[in-house]
Amino acid sequence: MEPLVKLSGIIKQFPNVVALKEVDFSLREGEVHSLVGENGAGKSTLMNVLYGVIQPDRGDIFIRGEKQHFHSARDAMNLGIGMVHQEFMLAPTMTVLENIILGFEPTKRSVLDYDLAYEQITELSREYGLAVRPESKIMDNSVGEAQRVEILKALYRGAEVLILDEPTAVLTPQETDELFRVIASLKQHGKTVIFISHKLQEVMEISDRITVMRDGKVQGTLDVADATKEKLAVLMVGREVFLNIKAASTKAGPVVLDVRGISARGRRKLSELTDVSFQVRAGEILGIAGVDGNGQSELVEALTGLGRVDQGEILISGTPITNLSPGQIRKKRVAHIPEDRNTSGLCKEMTIGENLIAITLDQPPLSKHGVIRSREVNELAAKLVKEYDIRPANHRIRTANLSGGNKQKVIVAREVSEDADLLIAAHPTRGVDIGSIEFIRSILLAQREQGKAILLVSADLEEIMSLSDRIAVMYEGKIMGIVPAAEANERVLGLMMAGATYDEATQGKGDEVIEA
Amino acid sequence: MKPSILDRLSKLQSPINVLAAVLLGLVIGTALMAIQGHNIIEAYTALFNGAFNGRFNFGGTLERFVPLLLSGLAFAVASQASVFNVGVEGQLYFGAIVAAYFGYVIVGLPSVLHVALVLLLAGLAGAIWAFIPGFLRATWRVNEVCTTIMLNYVAIFFTSYIVNHVFKNPNIGVPQTPTIQDSARLARIMMPSRANTGIFIALGMVVFFIWLMDYTTIGYKIKAVGFNAHFATYVGFRSRWIMIGTMALSGLIGGITGAMQVIGIHGYFLDNFSVGYGFDGIMVALLARNNLKAIPFVAFFLAVLKSGAIGMERFTGIPRELIGIMEAVIILFAAAEALIVIRKRVSLGKGGAEVV
Ligand SMILES: Nc1ncnc2c1ncn2[C@@H]1O[C@H](COP(=O)(O)OP(=O)(O)O)[C@@H](O)[C@H]1O
Ligand SMILES: [Mg+2]
Numbered sequence: 092m093e094p095l096v097k098l099s100g101i102i103k104q105f106p107n108v109v110a111l112k113e114v115d116f117s118l119r120e121g122e123v124h125s126l127v128g129e130n131g132a133g134k135s136t137l138m139n140v141l142y143g144v145i146q147p148d149r150g151d152i153f154i155r156g157e158k159q160h161f162h163s164a165r166d167a168m169n170l171g172i173g174m175v176h177q178e179f180m181l182a183p184t185m186t187v188l189e190n191i192i193l194g195f196e197p198t199k200r201s202v203l204d205y206d207l208a209y210e211q212i213t214e215l216s217r218e219y220g221l222a223v224r225p226e227s228k229i230m231d232n233s234v235g236e237a238q239r240v241e242i243l244k245a246l247y248r249g250a251e252v253l254i255l256d257e258p259t260a261v262l263t264p265q266e267t268d269e270l271f272r273v274i275a276s277l278k279q280h281g282k283t284v285i286f287i288s289h290k291l292q293e294v295m296e297i298s299d300r301i302t303v304m305r306d307g308k309v310q311g312t313l314d315v316a317d318a319t320k321e322k323l324a325v326l327m328v329g330r331e332v333f334l335n336i337k338a339a340s341t342k343a344g345p346v347v348l349d350v351r352g353i354s355a356r357g358r359r360k361l362s363e364l365t366d367v368s369f370q371v372r373a374g375e376i377l378g379i380a381g382v383d384g385n386g387q388s389e390l391v392e393a394l395t396g397l398g399r400v401d402q403g404e405i406l407i408s409g410t411p412i413t414n415l416s417p418g419q420i421r422k423k424r425v426a427h428i429p430e431d432r433n434t435s436g437l438c439k440e441m442t443i444g445e446n447l448i449a450i451t452l453d454q455p456p457l458s459k460h461g462v463i464r465s466r467e468v469n470e471l472a473a474k475l476v477k478e479y480d481i482r483p484a485n486h487r488i489r490t491a492n493l494s495g496g497n498k499q500k501v502i503v504a505r506e507v508s509e510d511a512d513l514l515i516a517a518h519p520t521r522g523v524d525i526g527s528i529e530f531i532r533s534i535l536l537a538q539r540e541q542g543k544a545i546l547l548v549s550a551d552l553e554e555i556m557s558l559s560d561r562i563a564v565m566y567e568g569k570i571m572g573i574v575p576a577a578e579a580n581e582r583v584l585g586l587m588m589a590g591a592t593y594d595e596a597t598q599g600k601g602d603e604v605i606e607a
Numbered sequence: 608m609k610p611s612i613l614d615r616l617s618k619l620q621s622p623i624n625v626l627a628a629v630l631l632g633l634v635i636g637t638a639l640m641a642i643q644g645h646n647i648i649e650a651y652t653a654l655f656n657g658a659f660n661g662r663f664n665f666g667g668t669l670e671r672f673v674p675l676l677l678s679g680l681a682f683a684v685a686s687q688a689s690v691f692n693v694g695v696e697g698q699l700y701f702g703a704i705v706a707a708y709f710g711y712v713i714v715g716l717p718s719v720l721h722v723a724l725v726l727l728l729a730g731l732a733g734a735i736w737a738f739i740p741g742f743l744r745a746t747w748r749v750n751e752v753c754t755t756i757m758l759n760y761v762a763i764f765f766t767s768y769i770v771n772h773v774f775k776n777p778n779i780g781v782p783q784t785p786t787i788q789d790s791a792r793l794a795r796i797m798m799p800s801r802a803n804t805g806i807f808i809a810l811g812m813v814v815f816f817i818w819l820m821d822y823t824t825i826g827y828k829i830k831a832v833g834f835n836a837h838f839a840t841y842v843g844f845r846s847r848w849i850m851i852g853t854m855a856l857s858g859l860i861g862g863i864t865g866a867m868q869v870i871g872i873h874g875y876f877l878d879n880f881s882v883g884y885g886f887d888g889i890m891v892a893l894l895a896r897n898n899l900k901a902i903p904f905v906a907f908f909l910a911v912l913k914s915g916a917i918g919m920e921r922f923t924g925i926p927r928e929l930i931g932i933m934e935a936v937i938i939l940f941a942a943a944e945a946l947i948v949i950r951k952r953v954s955l956g957k958g959g960a961e962v963v
Contacts, residue, residue, distance in 0.1 A: 397841065418843030427841070435841040440834040449831065449842040458824050465822075 101150030128304035173250025344373030353403030378559030444472030496527030628941030657918015666800020678888025694755025696885025697762030702862025710787030733862020741854025
């Protein structure tokens with residue numbers, strides 16, 4: 092059978108990297124085809140080529156055997172290709188309906204036919220089970236809703252092939268299940284779906300075929316029947332990986348971090364902290380799970396002195412640190428891997444070495460009477476670069492030139508080498524390659540072994556569950572409950588992430604909470 | 608290694624741009640001379656002689672070099688923390704009046720002590736004057752470009768009032784302060800020009816600030832705040848005070864710039880004495896791309912142009928404004944990029960770096 096889409100010999104060079112190195116890819120009509128690969132493998136670039144927004148340097152695109160040249164997304168749309176990007180492209184102040192029809196407005200005698208549009212959209216939404224509120228503004232929609240709007244938008248434009256670029260990265264497990272039902276229904280209606288992800292579990296769940304990319308090349312395409320997680324991981328990384336590397340539980344020591352009923356203003360209403368309390372003991376990892384934007388950032392800022400606390404108290408090993416400056420809190424032996432490595436975590440104009448010494452600069456042996464001792468600095472930097480396998484292994488290179496994983500390793504090296512009592516790690520592996528994920532996770536566990544107290548904030552449930560001793564779930568600025576890792580599973584945590592208490596989630600009442 | 612080559616290229620980029628701009632300026636200036644029918648060789652010979660030939664001419668160049676060097680340094684130091692000190696002009700007026708006062712009222716000190724004391728007090732005056740916009744900027748994000756420009760006027764008019772009504776030399780018609788004690792004066796090094804030992808103090812200051820920025824924890828922190836204040840705050844630096852402190856340091860240099868004119872050149876404070884030294888400093892710093900090590904070279908180049916222009920005018924009749932045009936062209940091309948950044952900061956009403 093002739094493939095519906097065939098990409099052949101696609102090459103795309105960006106100023107600094109060759110993102111696609113002669114990629115071949117083919118798509119059968121009616122299949123769900125997953126595209127997996129680490130960050131930076133070239134998945135988005137390849138799909139943007141198919142969607143017409145990126146013009147390849149070389150290579151051909153065939154649709155139903157016919158060679159095509161796309162000059163813009165419009166050309167691709169005309170041939171029935173639709174794409175939902177990683178970052179949504181919706182106008183926040185416009186309504187759902189307006190966003191969907193934008194640029195393709197149905198008209199009656201050259202006047203917008205609102206009723207017709209409304210009808211078409213409700214029809215589509217019913218057909219595929221994509222619940223939306225056509226007259227609500229995008230900014231009042233949740234992430235899950237906005238995603239459904241994006242899918243509807245593509246369908247409304249007549250998409251037969253739907254590209255979903257990492258759609259599950261922003262969803263709770265329940266929302267993910269719902270998306271999978273939508274994908275199933277799309278398939279039933281004869282649509283073809285390209286599903287991008289780097290979560291192998293879910294890929295195995297919904298695909299017919301799976302294509303693995305690494306470093307701008309296709310490593311292979313497998314039928315789902317022939318695929319295993321291990322096989323895919325090896326193709327993705329080029330070697331075996333061990334992500335679920337939990338060490339045997341050790342005995343937790345005394346309380347290091349004691350958070351007592353803190354409240355703090357949030358960036359949004361939903362992320363305002365209200366009466367948050369918990370403790371972290373030496374030698375344990377407390378995971379904070381939750382959908383992004385439910386107060387995790389505010390919590391970390393409050394703990395590290397980057398944000399103000401309005402009420403309540405924070406103690407480190409018994410001494411209050413509420414509303415102290417970041418510098419003062421660091422002196423109380425608190426280290427912090429920030430969620431945003433590009434703006435806060437690193438100074439991209441400075442070298443790896445300069446970034447590594449930022450927090451220990453004032454202490455001997457790095458400086459004496461305010462004068463930096465270059466030899467000691469260089470020694471330390473070289474040692475850390477080696478120890479943390481930072482590449483390229485040259486501490487005189489500016490961090491702006493590093494990949495995401497290596498940037499993160501610089502931050503981890505700096506914060507961990509400080510030898511603090513409490514390590515606050517916010518999304519330590521977000522957006523980094525699998526090799527670095529594995530490495531960073533093993534470091535966190537090693538720190539736990541050494542008796543450090545660790546607060547791990549992550550939106551990645553798999554990460555939370557594989558590393559934590561106890562798991563606190565945040566929802567709308569509150570802690571919904573703290574669950575021992577042994578009793579946690581994806582379903583219970585997922586329900587709590589959507590607003591159920593632990594009791595509700597375990598007694599099966601949680602499903603109603605979501606409906607409401 | 609690939610990234611380091613890129614790094615090196617991007618580092619080379621700015622000197623190449625600057626050199627290209629200088630060449631372009633020279634070409635355009637030369638073309639203008641040719642169009643007006645001047646003999647180009649004669650003109651450049653006169654320019655060269657005006658800048659270098661004989662103690663008087665070369666001394667004149669050195670005399671111009673000092674304020675260019677210091678005010679350039681002042682601007683560049685503030686820029687390290689990503690603050691734009693357009694107020695060097697005001698700071699140097701304050702420094703100058705303070706130097707004139709203490710140079711006059713203190714009697715009987717050994718010269719070395721007197722000079723040091725006067726420079727210190729003048730520097731303090733400049734630092735205080737720069738502290739104000741620095742504080743406003745770091746605390747409430749009040750745009751420092753606007754405040755420093757406004758404070759320039761305050762400084763100029765305030766010192767003008769002082770020299771006209773409070774502290775005026777009664778024996779002379781023009782508004783100037785009484786002549787300072789000999790002990791406060793800097794020794795001349797190239798009679799009959801007015802070049803003086805201030806040049807060594809100025810060069811010493813440049814060396815000191817290069818060392819401060821590159822080899823001390825304070826310098827590291829200043830640069831961190833300048834590059835990325837979020838980062839600086841996150842790793843625990845007191846970004847706000849670092850920014851304010853850097854501005855005060857810059858003002859200190861500004862104050863000393865003014866004092867040097869008083870104790871090195873004039874011997875008194877003269878109403879409205881500065882011919883835009885503070886603004887020339889911005890030009891120097893922009894051309895040097897705020898690289899402290901490049902500042903002496905750029906300052907010297909501009910000093911040569913300025914003093915050569917006078918010789919050229921005298922011997923060939925080519926108006927010295929032509930050299931002004933050349934300077935303007937150079938600035939236009941070499942620093943347009945930086946000027947756009949400043950413009951943006953003004954129009955957006957905020958600075959590049961935020962401190963929390
Ligand atoms: N617009 C761009 N300009 C420069 N480089 C880019 C651009 N888009 C992507 N890249 C680079 O191309 C490579 C592939 O990126 P991408 O296709 O986004 O990967 P993926 O979606 O698999 O994570 C990466 O190294 C990325 O940095
Ligand atoms: Mg991508």
